[in-house]
Amino acid sequence: MAGSSVKPTPLLKDELDIVIPTIRNLDFLEMWRPFFEQYHLIIVQDGDPSKIIKVPDGFDYELYNRNDINRILGPKASCISFKDSACRCFGYMVSKKKYIYTIDDDCFVAKNPSGELINALEQHIKNLLSPSTPYFFNTLYDPYREGADFVRGYPFSFREGAPTAVSHGLWLNIPDYDAPTQLVKPRERNTRYVDAVLTVPKGTLFPMCGMNLGFNRELIGPAMYFGLMGDGQPIGRYDDMWAGWCMKVICDHMGWGVKTGLPYIWHSKASNPFVNLKKEYKGIYWQEDLIPFFQSAVLPKECVTVQQCYIELAKQVKEKLGKVDPYFIKLADAMVTWIEAWDELNSSGEKSSKSTSK
Amino acid sequence: MAGSSVKPTPLLKDELDIVIPTIRNLDFLEMWRPFFEQYHLIIVQDGDPSKIIKVPDGFDYELYNRNDINRILGPKASCISFKDSACRCFGYMVSKKKYIYTIDDDCFVAKNPSGELINALEQHIKNLLSPSTPYFFNTLYDPYREGADFVRGYPFSFREGAPTAVSHGLWLNIPDYDAPTQLVKPRERNTRYVDAVLTVPKGTLFPMCGMNLGFNRELIGPAMYFGLMGDGQPIGRYDDMWAGWCMKVICDHMGWGVKTGLPYIWHSKASNPFVNLKKEYKGIYWQEDLIPFFQSAVLPKECVTVQQCYIELAKQVKEKLGKVDPYFIKLADAMVTWIEAWDELNSSGEKSSKSTSK
Numbered sequence: 026m027a028g029s030s031v032k033p034t035p036l037l038k039d040e041l042d043i044v045i046p047t048i049r050n051l052d053f054l055e056m057w058r059p060f061f062e063q064y065h066l067i068i069v070q071d072g073d074p075s076k077i078i079k080v081p082d083g084f085d086y087e088l089y090n091r092n093d094i095n096r097i098l099g100p101k102a103s104c105i106s107f108k109d110s111a112c113r114c115f116g117y118m119v120s121k122k123k124y125i126y127t128i129d130d131d132c133f134v135a136k137n138p139s140g141e142l143i144n145a146l147e148q149h150i151k152n153l154l155s156p157s158t159p160y161f162f163n164t165l166y167d168p169y170r171e172g173a174d175f176v177r178g179y180p181f182s183f184r185e186g187a188p189t190a191v192s193h194g195l196w197l198n199i200p201d202y203d204a205p206t207q208l209v210k211p212r213e214r215n216t217r218y219v220d221a222v223l224t225v226p227k228g229t230l231f232p233m234c235g236m237n238l239g240f241n242r243e244l245i246g247p248a249m250y251f252g253l254m255g256d257g258q259p260i261g262r263y264d265d266m267w268a269g270w271c272m273k274v275i276c277d278h279m280g281w282g283v284k285t286g287l288p289y290i291w292h293s294k295a296s297n298p299f300v301n302l303k304k305e306y307k308g309i310y311w312q313e314d315l316i317p318f319f320q321s322a323v324l325p326k327e328c329v330t331v332q333q334c335y336i337e338l339a340k341q342v343k344e345k346l347g348k349v350d351p352y353f354i355k356l357a358d359a360m361v362t363w364i365e366a367w368d369e370l371n372s373s374g375e376k377s378s379k380s381t382s383k
Numbered sequence: 384m385a386g387s388s389v390k391p392t393p394l395l396k397d398e399l400d401i402v403i404p405t406i407r408n409l410d411f412l413e414m415w416r417p418f419f420e421q422y423h424l425i426i427v428q429d430g431d432p433s434k435i436i437k438v439p440d441g442f443d444y445e446l447y448n449r450n451d452i453n454r455i456l457g458p459k460a461s462c463i464s465f466k467d468s469a470c471r472c473f474g475y476m477v478s479k480k481k482y483i484y485t486i487d488d489d490c491f492v493a494k495n496p497s498g499e500l501i502n503a504l505e506q507h508i509k510n511l512l513s514p515s516t517p518y519f520f521n522t523l524y525d526p527y528r529e530g531a532d533f534v535r536g537y538p539f540s541f542r543e544g545a546p547t548a549v550s551h552g553l554w555l556n557i558p559d560y561d562a563p564t565q566l567v568k569p570r571e572r573n574t575r576y577v578d579a580v581l582t583v584p585k586g587t588l589f590p591m592c593g594m595n596l597g598f599n600r601e602l603i604g605p606a607m608y609f610g611l612m613g614d615g616q617p618i619g620r621y622d623d624m625w626a627g628w629c630m631k632v633i634c635d636h637m638g639w640g641v642k643t644g645l646p647y648i649w650h651s652k653a654s655n656p657f658v659n660l661k662k663e664y665k666g667i668y669w670q671e672d673l674i675p676f677f678q679s680a681v682l683p684k685e686c687v688t689v690q691q692c693y694i695e696l697a698k699q700v701k702e703k704l705g706k707v708d709p710y711f712i713k714l715a716d717a718m719v720t721w722i723e724a725w726d727e728l729n730s731s732g733e734k735s736s737k738s739t740s741k
Contacts, residue, residue: 138496161587161588161589161590161674162583162587162588162589162590162643163589163590164551164553164559164589164590164592164643165553165558165573165575166577172571172572172573172574172575173558173573173575174558174560174564174568174571175560175561175564176558176559176560176561176590176592177559177560177561177564177590177592177620177624178561178590178591178592178621178623178624178627178670179561179590180670180671180674181563181667181670181671182671183674193522195522195523200523200531200532200534201522201534201535202532202533202534202535203533203534203535203536203537205539206532206533206535210532213530213532214530215523215530215531216530217523217530217531217578218578219524219577219578219579220575220576220577220578221577221579225520226520226584226586226587227587228584228586228587229519229520229584229585229586229587230519230520231519231520231521231522232519232520232521232522232534232535232536232537233536234522234534234535234536262535263536265536266535266536269536285520285522305535309539312536312538312539313538313539313540316519316538316541
């Protein structure tokens with residue numbers, strides 16, 4: 026069972042990076058020390074690059090501020106958001122590891138109903154290392170978990186499952202609500218611990234939150250672009266959503282799975298709903314066009330790498346969403362720039378393709 | 384919260400029937416007394432009609448044996464299975480209530496993790512009375528439950544939800560496994576209480592188990608045909624699966640939702656895996672053709688009632704699955720007979736259609 030002790034995760038010591046976007050000292054890491062200390066951290070400093078970010082002693086990390094991003098990417102740095110946690114995706118790009126775990130700096134270690142600290146990272150790794158079931162819903166949830174299996178009526182030809190690309194974790198305490206819901210329900214807290222991991226079925230979209238997220242960078246990394254948000258952009262707080270919709274369409278095309286559910290983290294503080302409303306309101310409006318777009322997006326068979334899928338999706342974004350607002354033309358261009366920058370920094374010639382799936 | 388007390392369900396006194404297929408005395412009802420006693424039971428006696436089935440005192444019930452079924456349906460009784468719990472669907476047909484709850488006679492009251500008895504019926508009613516979310520996945524599960532809502536990134540235009548047609552409950556203790564899994568894992572017990580209700584997304588099939596199942600008969604009743612199983616048929620234990628696949632295709636077409644998850648019942652006894660294997664083996668084989676068939680089945684826009692959908696589906700079954708085995712030609716004919724019998728017994732002229740959705 027997940028998270029029953031404070032032992033460090035025995036897996037993937039050299040295969041996983043933890044990516045943290047931040048504008049402040051990383052005191053929150055103290056609580057994560059037993060779980061994170063053995064891993065390498067990639068800290069993406071947002072905002073004023075002259076500010077010094079303090080990292081607790083004993084952590085192995087590299088830190089990139091805006092000057093670093095500009096220096097490393099040159100003109101292509103334009104695809105990385107500024108003054109928005111969307112900048113975290115720069116960390117995915119510079120990592121060389123197989124797996125990424127990304128977490129917000131206001132997220133703490135949660136407890137399970139027995140009062141034990143939850144090793145979120147260990148559960149993400151379990152989720153990522155076991156297959157997904159995107160083609161048929163299993164009513165007892167993840168059939169690969171201990172004590173569970175496929176139920177009667179589950180086709181045997183589907184039981185091998187699909188490679189898992191993404192593990193989407195949840196949040197106790199402050200739920201990830203939009204500004205209108207925050208305003209309407211300021212006191213709502215998530216206290217329900219749902220002991221389940223499940224695959225989001227093929228063809229179904231979901232709202233992917235970047236707060237507590239693991240993924241197989243080797244498989245889906247190039248699709249994990251968090252878009253243009255924050256400074257100079259008309260929109261915020263849709264960075265992870267955008268990545269999630271693009272990623273899901275591509276996973277469905279490539280035959281990979283996306284899991285959601287466990288692990289929980291403890292989300293400590295609601296962000297300001299008034300500020301959030303300002304960031305979100307165009308997104309709330311545009312989203313009514315975005316979802317039908319992604320629900321009907323089809324990638325041609327010729328797209329056999331994630332990069333090819335993503336470039337094709339950028340083309341469709343420009344063509345179809347460009348009519349909704351000129352912002353999407355700029356975003357489509359940034360999607361192409363992102364892939365160019367990704368390939369430059371990851372030039373070993375490996376591309377995430379159907380054949381590299383584990 | 385569900386099931387926190389032994390108070391009878393305060394809802395739907397005259398709107399719900401409980402359907403129980405059985406071959407034995409219904410002693411199991413004693414444990415359900417506080418939850419079921421206020422409702423009317425429809426008992427469908429399977430096997431030898433001369434056998435007397437004892438029902439504990441104090442329950443309001445009607446009981447139908449094979450002679451009754453033959454008398455009521457005449458030649459159309461051929462569509463009702465014999466020596467198989469698939470006969471339960473006769474009870475759906477003779478009911479006049481809006482909602483049906485059906486339960487197996489080896490299912491007992493389960494306890495939640497706090498040790499309280501779970502009022503399964505109350506939770507089914509909650510599930511059926513609140514909308515479903517088939518068009519987009521909500522990561523905090525049923526957004527209509529107390530303490531939950533739609534998360535950031537969930538399109539506002541989808542938040543009204545869809546009418547809920549089916550509530551599929553789960554089982555603690557003996558999981559609903561097929562014969563091969565029973566044989567391989569004879570000691571596996573389901574001990575994981577997952578505190579969630581969720582909508583099976585549009586376009587996704589799942590294995591619907593008839594052991595602990597609620598549905599809106601007014602909406603989806605005519606699609607809840609449990610097929611030809613048991614005596615004289617080449618197959619068993621696919622009755623509920625068949626109903627679930629037909630029902631799901633029709634709900635997707637009609638714009639209705641299907642929920643799964645809570646409530647749990649306590650499933651006391653695994654059936655004999657050797658007997659089950661004999662019943663199942665053709666189904667396990669055929670299923671590899673059935674699932675692609677149902678996954679690609681499309682109903683024309685002209686089908687605006689469940690009856691029309693079901694007749695159309697029967698036509699497609701005959702055309703496409705008839706090639707798999709002549710059994711499916713017989714089954715397709717029985718599907719048509721079922722609808723004719725349904726309409727005869729429910730001749731008030733009401734038909735489940737898009738316009739009657741609540």
